[in-house]
Every structure is written in C-alpha cells, then in structure tokens.
Amino acid sequence: MRIGVLTGGGDCPGLNPVIRAIVRAALPYGDEVVGIRNGWAGLVNNLPPMELNLTTVTGILHRGGTILGTSRTNPYKDREALSNLKKNWKGLNLDALVAIGGEDTLGVATKLSAEGFPVVGVPKTIDNDLSGTDYTFGFDTAVNVVMEAIDRLHTTAESHHRIMVVEVMGRHAGWIALHAGLAGGADMILIPEFSVTMDEIIGTIQKRHARGKSFSIVVVAEGAQIKGWDLILKTQKKDAFGHVLLGGISHSLGKEIEKRTGFETRVTELGHIQRGGSPTAFDRVLGTRFGVKAVELVKQKKFGHMVALSGAQIISVKIADATRKLKVVDKEFYKLASKFFG
Ligand code: F6P
DSSP states (O other), rough: EEEEEOSSSSSOOHHHHHHHHHHHHHGGGOOOOEEEEETHHHHTTTTTEEEEEETTTTOTTOOSOOTTTOOOGGGGGGGHHHHHHHHHHHHHOEEEEEEEEEEHHHHHHHHHHTTTTOEEEEOTTTOOOOTTTSBBHHHHHHHHHHHHHHHHHHHHHHHHHHHEEEOOOOOOOHHHHHHHHHHOOOOEEETBBBBBBBHHHHHHHHHHHHTTOEEEEEEEETOOOTOOOOOEEEEEEEOSOOOOEEOOOHHHHHHHHHHHHHHOOEEEEOGGGGGGGOOOOHHHHHHHHHHHHHHHHHHTTTTTTEEEEEEEEEEEEEEHHHHSSSOOOOOHHHHHHHTOOO
16 A cells, blocks of 8 residues: 655644654555655645655654644645645555644545545644544643743742743643643643633632742633633734634733732743653654554555544544544533642
8 A cells, every 4th residue: 555644733742753653554564655745735735755664764753843844734725725635646646644633634634535535534732622532642742841841930939929920822722731730730720611800810819828828820821711801812814724823811911910919920931842842751652552553544444534542542533523523621620620729
C-alpha cells in the first residue's frame, strides 16, 4: 500500500512520535509511506511529498513540532482549492491517508471520507477538547509546561506578596487551565465553560488574604468568561475555519484585580511556549500507540475512523462522531477544583 500522512492545525508535542510510529508499523508490511507537507495545503498546492522511511524518521521521537510542517488550511472554504486537493490526491496514487489533527483538520477528513476518500484520523491538540478520546497527545506536555511556570511564579509571588495572573491557551475548553491550575495549586481558575463575576474573583482573593496569605495565583484560560466582559481578541482577523485569535484577557484582569484589591499584580501570558518543545513521556507513548493503531486501521480498511484512547485501551471511533461536538469541562470537575479556590 502507499500511505500518505499529514499533520494539520496548530502543532503540538507528540506529532513526530506519531509519524515515526506510522512508518515503523507500516514498513514491515512492505508498505510505502509519504509525508504531505503543511497539512491540507500540501494537497491543495501539490507540494512535493516527503519520503518517510527509517532514515527520515530517525531521531524525531523526542522532538516537538512536526517534520512535515502544518497549516490551518480549510479546502472546503474554496471550491477551486477543494478540486485541486482532490486532483492532487489522485495524482499521488495513495491507497490511504492518515490525517493527524484536531477538530478542524479532522472535520475536513470527515467530509472527504463521506465523499469516499480513504482517510484514517489521529487526534491531536494541546487543548484536549476533541470528543471520542479520553486524551489527545500534546495536552500532557502543555499541562506540565504550565505547571512548571506556576511553580516558578509561586516563589516570586510569595517573596513580593503579589497577585500573579497566568494566562493559558484554551478558547472553548478549560482543560489546560484546570489541570495545570490544580497541579500548581492555583487559588482561582477561570475557564470558558463557567462564567464568574468580577466580584466573585475579588471576593475569593480577599478571603484568602484575610486568612493571612499575602499572595495569590490566578490561572485564566484565554477564552474565560467573566460576566459582563467581551472576549478579548488579539486581532479581528479570523482563521480559515472561522476562529478568532484570542489572547490578552490576563492584562485586563490583572489591572482590575490591582485596582479593586490594592494588591500589586503581575501578569504572565504563556502563549506558544505551551505548544513548543519536547513531548513528555506520556505524549510520546500515546503518540506511538496512536500511530501503530492508525496503520492497523489502514490495513483493515477501516476508513472514516479515528484512533482514540479509552481508559487504558487504544480503540477506534468514527471521525464524524468525534468532530460533532467539542469535549468541554464538566460541572463536577470544575466544582471539585473550586474547593481549592481562595
Ligand atoms: O491548537 C489550539 C490552540 O492552541 C488554541 O488553544 C489557541 O487559541 C490557538 O491554538 C492559537 O493558535 P495559533 O496562534 O497557531 O493560531
């Protein structure tokens, strides 16, 4: 078989382990693996594919990012792009394509699969907001990066008796904020799923200070909902999938906290640091298991399916089911976390 592989959407640690695993699992069958560069853009623009073999995938297990490159390309936005993609796909003589991506890339995969293209999906995103799988790779690395940042901010916050506001990624889902905030002992966590009032935030900080604490750490997801506030955007521009680029809520929040509490406040926006660098052991192993399973699905011609983690098992689910609705934080989990606020 001739198997194509592409990585689409925002990059994340663990993509290279998946690519390596696909190659290592496919070669013993005598299959050929080719890498499509820059996500769906590689097919739309007919970029020369990258040969994937033992030589080209050696030494990439521990490397962040993706050797194939990525992009946020939505071929369904433009009729000509879509027809080029289909024509170029046929020209590559692929028997199957493994698409590694989040809701957007796999959303395109769902549509192509419905049109009869042989696609298998692999879920990735640091946001962990894809349905159908317990975890996506990249998430554990991002959570650990944020936890380490919180630990570092903790010591300086304590020394200076300051409030530290830490902004993390997550436009619709607060998984990173919640996990890293819990692991780092944050005193308040604000996420997109559950809105809070400014009075509640101030009250929580004041209550904590009233019991003798002289510093606080507030973790805020970029898409957090503060009642009466608009989402804070980096630019007015939308990406090809219609998403706005968020970022900057921590600055307004920090100013408001300082003004209303009188406590000196500092802000850290972690940004793309959360997405870069080496994957954790968990993400390397999950990526490796996903890659091997993706090849199994290709061999079984289980197209239109995506590999997924369910408990400790790697299973397959329909891509269409996984992309129908985002997986967001449930009330119970947020309630548990809020026991540690203040
Ligand atoms: O990959 C998802 C994500 O990490 C979001 O949490 C974030 O809002 C977005 O990517 C930012 O992506 P970019 O800067 O690459 O457009």
